[in-house]
Amino acid sequence: MEDLKERDEQEHITAIQTPGALIMKRFLKNKLAVVGLVIIGFILIFCLIGPFFSPYGEYEIFYKDANGTEISMNDATSSEEGSVSKDGLELNLKAPISSKHLLGTDADGRDVFTRLMYGGRISLMFGFCVVILELLIGVALGGIAGYYGKWVDMVIMRLVDVFYCIPFLPLMLMISGVMASMKVPSQQKIYVLMIIMGALKWASVARLVRGQILSIREMEYMQAAKACGLKTSRIITKHLIPNVTSIIIVMATMDLGSVILTESTLSFLGVGLSFPYASWGNMVNAVNNSVIMKNYINIWLPPGIAILLLVMAFNFVGDGLRDAFDPKMKR
Template sequence: MAEEKVLQTNNQPEEVANLEKIVTPGQLVMKRFLRNKLAIAGVVILVCMFLFSFLGPLFTSYGEYTIFFVKDGVEFSSDDHKGMDPQESGVKINGKAKPSKAHLLGTDKDGRDILVRLMYGGRISLLIGFVVVGLQLAVGVIMGGIAGYYGGVIDNLIMRLVDIFYCIPTLPVMLIVSSIMVAYGVPQEYKIYILMLIMGILGWAGVARLVRGQILSLREQEFMVATEAIGLHPAKRIMKHLIPNVMPQLIVIATMGMGSVILAEASYSYLGIGVPFPLASWGNMVNTVTDPIIMREYLNIWFPPGFCILLTVLGFNFVGDGLRDAFDPKMKR
């Protein structure tokens, strides 16, 4: 008996050590994510872009719409006339100015500081990404959750609706809506909200299909049978017990979807059906490349917003890939 007690006593530190090695699923995901160098690079890129876009304007003395003029070599702005009148003879807009100490990236064709508009444009592009992805997730989770949980006729109806939305060509719809807004004189400030609404409505089908597939595989498991036995309301069963089990996939979809939405907004703005001027977005700043003279001789006007789009989309894709690998239990590295 004494020997058994000694053995038990000697085994206690080993048991404690084994307990200390136990990690939670969240810690395991974080450990895998931090090992992924590309994912960390993506996080660094996104943090820099967010700081640049949301905090950068706090450290500038120019506004988003500030126009710069020049007379006899003296520059003044629409915010500070310095005793000069922009309507005077000899005063001209300081457009397409080369990079200088006063304007690190120069000015655009309308005499606005490119660096400042890059910051404000980043705000618009990133906010559009968040709003559109949030709308897609909200609609997709609700529709997919209902389809997967109830099944039967409801499932068939929702899935046919998903098929219809998959068949809708987004670009022609945006062109038609843009023409309608012009025809009915919709104010410019409302166009950006309509843009986000349409992009969100047309993009929820993929989320719904994913959520529905995951819920179909979960609803017959023991924990769901138990929730039904205690009489839990279906809405609570879906939102409290089923959706949390789909969160890893939703996080990955949201992260990678951000890059896709930013690219889509840039494409629409480039075509003139996105964020309306004079609001700045990276997409409508790149739109200036349609002028062959600007494309050939003024790299400083169109390259910076294009580079910001490239960096941001890469950052979201790197983070999305890292999260997908981190949430995958089959990943060994």
């Protein structure tokens, strides 16, 4: 009897799970979320670790001599299609898929597979930096508006309304035109675009966080904390932030896909990262050439598929996290 009682107690202890374990269990039950997580993991490894094993550089241009032998040179300058380089070496433009070039070469004689890895780095860095910036601004202002209310809430919410009215794409086109006229280097341009986009996209985060805090601050345990004389900083860190963390995580995951898609769109339109630097958006821009679009799908299709998979994966993971954090979901 004692052994049976000890076994029952042990089973009861093991049956008790922490909130984190329950969230993970619900998340892993969502097959699409797991698939999305695997896709994100693969793309991260491909883009962050892959370039260390690539035999070619991001700007490496490939030439052919008179005998058809391929010669590579590190050159970050642009060359017009069909031109002949110095020393009589012809650019190896739009080479087909082969063992040397798994996705061929582009219209400038660069390895597409290698640039796909480096382009993914840019797109991922852009997405994470913009989301972090918008969360910092949005959570801070939304939290202040929700907690203090009254005129503070009114001022911040009117500011949110103003930012909602800003036409994003026309503004980005104007800013890009100004930077082009000022001859801002491409490397600096991408950082300016990240800051501007993060500063423009915080409004939705602030509105969501404000709504959550408005509902939380009226709960009994919050009123009890105030009645006990706890400092505002302690109430915010111990009671408010933990209760909005799940929503912030879900929103950040969903926004990552949206921001990466926006960056790709801007680069495709020519207002994002410019040549010779690679991003998935400006690689897809090759479809503007009708010859490449029809006859060389190996140049523009891989980055297009990569964008599709990454955005879809972040959406799957975001949906899975939203369902996992929801305490009303069926176990």
